[in-house]
Amino acid sequence: MVCLSNKKRNTNGMQKRRRTVTIQAYAMIALPIIGFFVFTVYPILWTFRWSLFNYNGIPSDTMFVGLDNFIKLFTIDFTYWKAWGNTLLFALCKIPIELALAMVIALMLNSKVKGGGLFRSIFYLPNVVSVAIIGLIFSSMFGYFGIINATLTRLGIINGAIDWFASKRTAMTVLVVASVWNTFGLNVMYILAALTNVSEDLYESARLDGVNSIQKFFYITLPLIAPVFQTILLLSILGTLCVNEFVLVLTGGGPGGKTFTMMSYLTKQFVPGFTESMSPALGYGCSMSVITTLLLGIVAVAYNRFSEKMSNLY
Amino acid sequence: MKVNFKRTMCIITVLLLIVGVMSGCSKDKQTSTKNGVQTITVWSGHSHSKQFFEKAINDFNRNTGEKLGIYIDYQVKGESYVQMMELALQSGDAPDMFYSFNLQKLVENNHIVPIDDMPGGEEYLKKYAKYVVEGDNCFDGKTYVLPITSTIRGLVYNKDMFKEAGIVDENGEPLPPKTFEELRETAKKLTNSNKTKYGIILPLKWSGWFASDILQPMQSYAGFWQYSPVDEKYDFSSLVPVINSFLGIKEDKSFFPGAEGIENDAARAQFAAGNIGMKLAYSFDFAVLTNQFPATCDWGVAPLPVVDTDNCYKQLASYDKGIVINSKALETKDKELIMEVFKFFNSDELAVEAYKQGINLPLEWETIKDVELSDELKQWGEFAKLLEISAPYNRTPKQEASAKFDVQNEFLANVWSGEESTEAFVKRYEDQTNLATKQYYEAHPEEDIAEFNDKNWNIRR
Numbered sequence: 001m002v003c004l005s006n007k008k009r010n011t012n013g014m015q016k017r018r019r020t021v022t023i024q025a026y027a028m029i030a031l032p033i034i035g036f037f038v039f040t041v042y043p044i045l046w047t048f049r050w051s052l053f054n055y056n057g058i059p060s061d062t063m064f065v066g067l068d069n070f071i072k073l074f075t076i077d078f079t080y081w082k083a084w085g086n087t088l089l090f091a092l093c094k095i096p097i098e099l100a101l102a103m104v105i106a107l108m109l110n111s112k113v114k115g116g117g118l119f120r121s122i123f124y125l126p127n128v129v130s131v132a133i134i135g136l137i138f139s140s141m142f143g144y145f146g147i148i149n150a151t152l153t154r155l156g157i158i159n160g161a162i163d164w165f166a167s168k169r170t171a172m173t174v175l176v177v178a179s180v181w182n183t184f185g186l187n188v189m190y191i192l193a194a195l196t197n198v199s200e201d202l203y204e205s206a207r208l209d210g211v212n213s214i215q216k217f218f219y220i221t222l223p224l225i226a227p228v229f230q231t232i233l234l235l236s237i238l239g240t241l242c243v244n245e246f247v248l249v250l251t252g253g254g255p256g257g258k259t260f261t262m263m264s265y266l267t268k269q270f271v272p273g274f275t276e277s278m279s280p281a282l283g284y285g286c287s288m289s290v291i292t293t294l295l296l297g298i299v300a301v302a303y304n305r306f307s308e309k310m311s312n313l314y
Numbered sequence: 315m316k317v318n319f320k321r322t323m324c325i326i327t328v329l330l331l332i333v334g335v336m337s338g339c340s341k342d343k344q345t346s347t348k349n350g351v352q353t354i355t356v357w358s359g360h361s362h363s364k365q366f367f368e369k370a371i372n373d374f375n376r377n378t379g380e381k382l383g384i385y386i387d388y389q390v391k392g393e394s395y396v397q398m399m400e401l402a403l404q405s406g407d408a409p410d411m412f413y414s415f416n417l418q419k420l421v422e423n424n425h426i427v428p429i430d431d432m433p434g435g436e437e438y439l440k441k442y443a444k445y446v447v448e449g450d451n452c453f454d455g456k457t458y459v460l461p462i463t464s465t466i467r468g469l470v471y472n473k474d475m476f477k478e479a480g481i482v483d484e485n486g487e488p489l490p491p492k493t494f495e496e497l498r499e500t501a502k503k504l505t506n507s508n509k510t511k512y513g514i515i516l517p518l519k520w521s522g523w524f525a526s527d528i529l530q531p532m533q534s535y536a537g538f539w540q541y542s543p544v545d546e547k548y549d550f551s552s553l554v555p556v557i558n559s560f561l562g563i564k565e566d567k568s569f570f571p572g573a574e575g576i577e578n579d580a581a582r583a584q585f586a587a588g589n590i591g592m593k594l595a596y597s598f599d600f601a602v603l604t605n606q607f608p609a610t611c612d613w614g615v616a617p618l619p620v621v622d623t624d625n626c627y628k629q630l631a632s633y634d635k636g637i638v639i640n641s642k643a644l645e646t647k648d649k650e651l652i653m654e655v656f657k658f659f660n661s662d663e664l665a666v667e668a669y670k671q672g673i674n675l676p677l678e679w680e681t682i683k684d685v686e687l688s689d690e691l692k693q694w695g696e697f698a699k700l701l702e703i704s705a706p707y708n709r710t711p712k713q714e715a716s717a718k719f720d721v722q723n724e725f726l727a728n729v730w731s732g733e734e735s736t737e738a739f740v741k742r743y744e745d746q747t748n749l750a751t752k753q754y755y756e757a758h759p760e761e762d763i764a765e766f767n768d769k770n771w772n773i774r775r
Binding site: 061063076077171251252253272279280284 | 394396397415416418419422423510518519521522571572573574575577715716717720722723724725726727728730731757758
C-alpha cells in the first residue's frame with residue numbers, strides 16, 4: 001500500500017517536472033519563433049500579396065492587377081533576364097577559382113607550416129572588411145591611373161592603360177577578382193575544419209603503400225571531405241548568386257547595366273533608398289523577388305539532388 | 315537557497331526585459347508647453363545647411379519666439395531622412411513640421427494639412443500664387459507646401475587652364491563655350507594628356523549623369539523639358555546634336571579617361587584638383603568645390619551650352635520644396651503658432667540670409683539683386699546670376715513604371731559603346747517613353763494627360 005502510494009507520488013512528481021520542463025522549453029523557443037514569424041514569415045507573405053498589385057506606396061495608384069506583374073516580367077523586362085545571365089557568368093567564373101584557391105591554401109596550412117595561425121588570420125581578414133571599403137580599394141586599384149595599370153605597364157604586359165570599367169569583360173574581371181579576394185578566406189577556414197577530421201592513420205597507411213601526394217589528395221583527402229565540401233559548394237553557389245551590394249559599390253551595374261546581377265538589379269531599381277525614384281514600383285519589385293526566390297530554390301534543390309553522391313563517397 | 319537565488323535572478327531579468335521592451339512602446343508625451351512657451355519640432359534632411367539654420371533658429375527662439383511663446387526644436391536627420399520620416403509617421407512619432415518628400419503620398423495618407431486651412435493661410439498663399447503648381451505643391455486645389463529655394467545649372471570651368479590654352483577674349487579673360495559644338499572644340503584644345511590635363515570630365519558611373527549633362531540642359535536648347543506642352547508628346551529629337559557632341563569628345567579623347575568608373579564625387583574632386591577644364595554642375599556644387607573639395611584653381615561659372623545661340627530658351631531651374639505641417643500637430647499645438655513657424659521658414663529674410671552665406675538660392679533674382687557678396691562667394695554670385703536666365707521646368711506626364719526606358723544604361727550600353735546610332739537610340743527612347751505614357755493613362759482613366767499641355771508655352775530668352 002505504502003509502496004503504491006510512493007509510486008503514485010513519484011509519477012505525479014515526474015509529470016510535474018516534465019510539465020515544467022516543457023513550459024521552460026516553449027518559453028525559451030518563444031522569442032525566436034515570434035522573431036521568425038515577424039521578421040521572416042510576415043515579410044514573405046507581404047511580398048507575395050503585393051506582387052499581385054500595382055503598388056508604389058501612393059494609395060490612389062494602388063490597384064489589384066492579378067498576374068500582370070509576372071506577365072510583364074516574363075514578356076517585357078529583358079534586363080532582369082540579362083541580369084540572371086550575368087549572375088550565372090559571374091558564378092561560373094568566380095566559384096571554381098575561389099574554391100580551388102581556398103583548397104590549395106587550406107592544404108598548405110594543414111601541412112603544419114610555420115606561422116600557420118598568422119596566415120589563417122591574414123587570409124580571413126578580407127572577409128571582415130566592409131563591402132563599401134572593398135569597393136573603394138578595388139575601384140582605386142583598377143582605376144585608369146591605378147596601381148594595376150601602372151604595374152602591368154611597367155612589366156610590359158600592356159602597352160597603354162586599360163579602362164577596366166569600360167567593357168563588360170574587363171568590368172566582370174574586376175568583380176570576380178575582388179569577390180574572390182573577399183570570400184576565399186572563409187572557404188579556407190571551412191576546408192581546414194574539414195581536413196582536420198581526416199585521420200592521419202589513413203595517410204600513414206597510404207605512405208607505406210607508396211602512394212604519392214596527388215594520389216593521396218584524390219583518393220583519400222577529397223573523398224573524405226566530400227560531405228563537408230558539398231555544403232561549402234552550396235553556400236558558395238547561393239552566396240554568389242545573391243551577390244548584391246558588392247556589384248553596386250564596385251561597378252554600379254555598369255557599363256550600361258552590363259554587370260548587373262539579378263539581386264543588384266532588383267535593389268537598384270526597386271529598393272527605396274537605393275533607387276533614384278521616390279515612388280518605386282514596389283509591386284513589380286515584389287513579383288521579381290517572388291520569381292527570384294523560386295528560381296534560387298530550384299537551384300538549391302537541383303544542387304542537392306545532383307550532389308547527393310558527394311555525401312556517400314565513404 | 316541556490317534555487318531561490320536563481321528564481322530571484324530570473325524574475326529580475328524578466329522584469330528588466332519587460333521594462334526595456336515597454337519603454338520602446340511608450341508614447342513620448344513631451345511637455346509641449348513649458349512656462350507658456352510651446353515647443354514645435356521641425357525635422358530636416360539637409361545636412362549642408364545645418365549650422366546656418368541652427369543659428370537662424372536660435373536667433374528666432376531668442377527674439378520672435380520669446381515674444382510669441384514659441385520654441386523651435388530643429389533636428390537634422392541626415393542621409394536616411396526619408397526612411398526615418400516614414401517610420402516616424404507610421405509610428406505616430408513624427409515631428410510637428412518637416413521638410414517635404416513624396417508629397418502625394420503624404421497628402422493621400424492624411425499625414426499633412428493644407429496651408430489654406432491654417433489661420434491666415436489663404437491670404438498668405440496669395441503671394442506664392444505664381445509659384446505653386448497642381449500636382450507639385452497642391453492637390454485638389456489645396457496647397458500643402460511652398461517652393462522655397464532654387465537649384466540651377468551651369469558650366470563650371472577652370473580659368474587657369476583656359477588662359478594657359480589661350481582660350482581668352484581680347485581682354486585676356488577666359489571664353490567658356492556657348493554651344494555644345496564649341497564645348498567639344500574647347501575640350502580638345504584644353505586636353506594635354508602628357509600633363510594629365512583634360513578638357514572635360516564625364517562621371518558615367520553616376521546614375522544621374524545622363525539626366526544632368528544631357529536631359530536637363532535640354533530646356534535651354536529645346537524650349538521644354540522632355541515633354542513638349544505644345545506638341546503634346548515626349549519629344550527627344552533635339553538631343554541628337556548634343557549626344558553627337560559628347561560622342562565627338564569621346565572620339566577626340568578629350569575627356570578624363572576611365573569615365574565609366576567615375577562617380578560624381580570623384581569627378582568634382584578631380585575638377586577641384588585643377589586637372590579638368592570644364593564640368594556641367596549644379597548650384598549646390600559651389601559648396602562642394604569650396605568646402606568638401608576646395609578648388610585649387612581659379613574657376614568660374616558660365617551658362618549651359620546650347621545647340622544654336624539664336625534659339626536659346628531659359629535654363630532649367632528646379633524649385634526645392636519647404637516644410638509641411640503634420641496633421642497630428644494640430645491636435646496638441648496652437649495653429650497660430652505653427653503658422654508663425656511656417657512663415658519664418660518661408661520668409662524672404664531667411665532666404666536672403668541663406669544666399670548671403672552661400673547656402674541656398676532664392677526663387678528669383680529680384681530677391682537678391684542688391685545683395686553684395688564677399689570675394690569668397692564670387693562663384694556663388696555667378697550661379698545666382700543665372701537665375702535671370704532660368705525658369706522652372708514644365709511638368710511631365712506619368713509613365714507606366716515597368717515600361718519606362720532606362721535611358722542612361724541604354725545610352726551607355728548601346729550608343730557610347732558605338733553599337734547604335736544616335737538617331738536610332740533617340741527614336742527608340744521617344745517611342746518607348748510615349749508608349750509607357752499611353753499605357754499609364756489607359757490604366758488610369760480618372761487622370762487626364764491634358765493638364766500637362768499648354769499651347770502657349772514659351773520660355774524663350
